[in-house]
Amino acid sequence: MQFGYFTMPSHPPERPLKDGHEWDLQVIRWLDELGFTECWIGEHHTAPWEPHPSPDLLVAQALMQTKKIRLGPGGFLLPYHHPAELANRVAMLDHISGGRLNFGVAASGLPSDWAMFNVDGMSGVNRDMTREALDIILKLWSSNEPFDYKGKYWHVTKPDTMFGFLKPHIKPLQSPHPPIGVAGLSKNSDTLKLAGEKGFLPMSLNLNPGYVRSHWDSVEVGAAKVGRTPNRSDWRVVREVFVADTDEEAMKLSVGANMGRMMREYFLPLLAQFGFFEYLKHDPSVPDSDVTPEYCAKHNWIVGSPKTVIEKIEKIYDEVGGFGQLLVFGFDYVDKPDAWRRSLELLSREVMPKVQHLKPTAPKRMAAE
Numbered sequence: 001m002q003f004g005y006f007t008m009p010s011h012p013p014e015r016p017l018k019d020g021h022e023w024d025l026q027v028i029r030w031l032d033e034l035g036f037t038e039c040w041i042g043e044h045h046t047a048p049w050e051p052h053p054s055p056d057l058l059v060a061q062a063l064m065q066t067k068k069i070r071l072g073p074g075g076f077l078l079p080y081h082h083p084a085e086l087a088n089r090v091a092m093l094d095h096i097s098g099g100r101l102n103f104g105v106a107a108s109g110l111p112s113d114w115a116m117f118n119v120d121g122m123s124g125v126n127r128d129m130t131r132e133a134l135d136i137i138l139k140l141w142s143s144n145e146p147f148d149y150k151g152k153y154w155h156v157t158k159p160d161t162m163f164g165f166l167k168p169h170i171k172p173l174q175s176p177h178p179p180i181g182v183a184g185l186s187k188n189s190d191t192l193k194l195a196g197e198k199g200f201l202p203m204s205l206n207l208n209p210g211y212v213r214s215h216w217d218s219v220e221v222g223a224a225k226v227g228r229t230p231n232r233s234d235w236r237v238v239r240e241v242f243v244a245d246t247d248e249e250a251m252k253l254s255v256g257a258n259m260g261r262m263m264r265e266y267f268l269p270l271l272a273q274f275g276f277f278e279y280l281k282h283d284p285s286v287p288d289s290d291v292t293p294e295y296c297a298k299h300n301w302i303v304g305s306p307k308t309v310i311e312k313i314e315k316i317y318d319e320v321g322g323f324g325q326l327l328v329f330g331f332d333y334v335d336k337p338d339a340w341r342r343s344l345e346l347l348s349r350e351v352m353p354k355v356q357h358l359k360p361t362a363p364k365r366m367a368a369e
Contacts, residue, residue, distance in 0.1 A: 001313075001317075001323075001324065001325065001326060001352075001355050001356060001358045001359060002037040002038075002324065002325040002326075003035075003036050003037065003325065003326050003327075003328065003347065003348070003352055004036055004037050004038040004039060004040070004236065004325050004326070004327045004328070005027070005028075005031050005036055005038070005039040005040070005327060005328050005330055006039075006040045006042075006074055006203070006236075006238045006327040006328070006329055006330060007024060007027070007039070007040070007041055007042065007074075007329075007330030008042040008044065008049075008050040008052075008330065009024045009041060009042065009050070009051075009052050009058070009330060009332075010049055010050055010262055010266075010330060010331055010332055011023070011049070011051055011332045011334075012049070012258075012261070012262070012332060013048040013049060013051075015051075015332060015334065017051060019334060020051060020052075020332065020334075021052070021058065023332060023333075023334045023337075024041070024052075024058055024062075024330075025058070025061060025062055025065060026337070027330065027340070027344075028058075028062040028065070028066060028069065028071070029062075029065055029066060030341055030344055031066075031069055031344065032065075032066035032067060032068055032069040034344055034345060034347075034348035034349075035068075035348055035352070036069055036328075036344075036348070037069065037070060037325065038069060038070040038071070038072070038102060038325075038327075039062075039069060039070070039071050039072075040072055040073070040074025040075070040102065040104050040181065040203070040327065041055040041058050041059060041071070041072070041073055041074055042055060042073075042074050042075070042106075043055050043073060043075070043076055043077050043106075044077075044110060044113065045077075045080070045110075045112075045113045045116055045117075046110060046112035046113050046115075046116055047110060047112070047113075047266075049262065049265075049266040049267075055073035055074070055075075055076070056073060056076075056089065056090075056093055059071045059072060059073060059093065059097075059101070060093060060096060063093075063096055063097050063098075063100065063101075068100075069100070070100045070101070070102050071097065071100060071101065071102065072101055072102030072103055072104050072178065072181065073103070073104045073105075074102075074104035074106075074181065074183065074203070075103070075104025075105040075106040075181060075182065075183065076090075076103075076104065076105055076106070077106055077107070077108040077113065078105050078106070078107065078108075078129060078130040078133040078134060079107065079108055079117065079119045079125075079126045079129040079130060079133070080108065080113070080117050080119075081133065082154065083132075083133040083134075083136035083137050083140070083154055083156060084136065084140060084154075084156045086133070086137060087136070087137040087140040087141060087170075088170045090103055090137070090172070090178070091141065091170045091171055091172045091173075092170060094172040094173045094174055094177075094178050095172075095173045097173070098173070099173050099174050101172075101173075101174070101178045102178055102179050102180075102181055102201075103177065103178040103179065103180050103181070104180070104181040104182070104183070104203075105130065105134060105180060105181070105182055106130070106182065106183055106191065107126045107127045107129075107130040107190070107191055108121065108126050108130075109121070109185065114126065124190075127190050127191070128152070128153070129153050130191070130194075131194065132151045132152060132153050132154065133153075133154065134180075135149075135151075136149055136151065136154060136156050138177065139158075140156070140158060140168070141171050141172060141176065141177050142176060142177075143158060145158075146158050146159055146160040179200075179201055180198070180200040180201065181195075181200060181201035181202075181203055181236070182194055182195045182200050182201070182202060182203065183203040183204075183205055183238075184202065184203070184204060184205065184215055184218065185204075185205045185207070185276075187211070187214055187218075187279075188214075188218055189215060189218045192204070192215055192218035192219050192222070193218045193219070193221050193222035193225075194222060195219055195222060195230075196218065196219035196220060196221065196222025196223035196224075196225075196228065196230050197222035197223060197225050197226055197228070198222075199223075199228060199230075201234050201235075201236060202215070202216075202219050202230075202234065202235050202236065203235075203236040203237075203238060203327065204235070204236070204237050204238065204323075205238050206238045206239055206240055206300070206329055207276065207279040207280060207300070208279060208280055208281065208282060208299065208300050209300070209315075209316045209319040209320050210282070210319060211279040212237060212320050213319060213320045213321060216230075216232070216235065216320070216321060219235070231324075231360070232321070232322045232323055232324060232360035233323075233324035233359070233360050234324055235322075235323040235324055235325070235360075236323070236324070236325045236326075236327050237316070237320065237323045237325070237326060237327065238327045238328075238329050239300075239301065239302050239316070239326060239327070239328070239329060240254075240259065240263075240296070240297075240300070240301040240302065240303070240329045241301070241302045241303070241309070241326075241328045241329065241343070241347060242254035242259060242301070242302075242303045242343050243303075243304070243305070243306060243309050243342075243343045243344075243346040243347050243350070243351065244304075244305065244339075244342065244343065244346070245305060245346075246305050247303075247304040247305050247308050250303045250304045250305065250308075250343075251297060251303060251304075253336070253339045253343075254297060254301070254303050255293045255294050255297045255303075257333075257336060257339070258331055258332055258333050258335070258336065259293070259331045260293040260294075260297075262331060262332070263293040263296065264292070264293050268291065268292070268293070268296075272288065272291075277291050280295075280296060280299075280300060281299075282299045302316070306346055306350035306351050306354075309346075309347070309351050310351055310354050310355060313326065313351070313355050313358070314355065314358065317355075317358045322358070322360040322361075323360065324359075324360060328344070328347070
């Protein structure tokens, strides 16, 4: 099993944007030093608790300050970007990275973002736009011939050479392109079906393990459409994680500190608006009022001493049927940096070596592959 990081990025609304950005850079430097494999950075436009509208700015800076860790948007919200412009920008970023870039894409799930860009997310237009944009990006990267793509949402032309020297020429460093990751939250997730269909890296966001187990079904449904066999080693599962020397200290520094505040003031109320509380409960009879940070820490989060955290990772791994990488959900600990650094350090040095036996068996390939 490998360990990575997924950050929205999340910061309290009073945090100056530059200070939040500097915190994210510091954490990424720690991740690189501690041997984390990858870090994914989200994009949002209208959420004061998720205040970064341009993950590639953070990625570009972090690439210059790290040596090994793979970095990428997690992901670009494709309905809000012209696909030709984004194809060139991502390809250039891949060259800057020296081949350490991951390319995360998403359809956008915040109604306030839909409203800003006048995208009808309620009817699924955002998902249709995402598929079309990604088709165009991949076509720009793969096609050596001119083409004229007249889609429903974008019209993109790859022109022939003009004047003997002007032509589209920017393609990614990695061949055929950087690894593409897609995140899913809902049951029967369309983006996770897309991951299965296209062979992209599926990422399941942080709901209870019993519910997350159904996410792999979506990956398999998408893969079956084209005769692919998905590999659980590619599956990333995002979890809230906090490690301390004792269980009591871990609870105090997670639920009782910055992690608990963000959940209490923002993320749990947001999930409640979307009707997702049922996917946080270990038992459907639990009243919504009981779904608190304390409840989530007990039933969903991975919080405790190294020994407790190892046991919880093994339990979740078994409950969902196996996955290849645990992505730690990022939080703002600007006022308690030593606590967050210590948690990441314990996770890397005390936990990671003792969960290496958790490795999904590679599936047998279908004859069509």
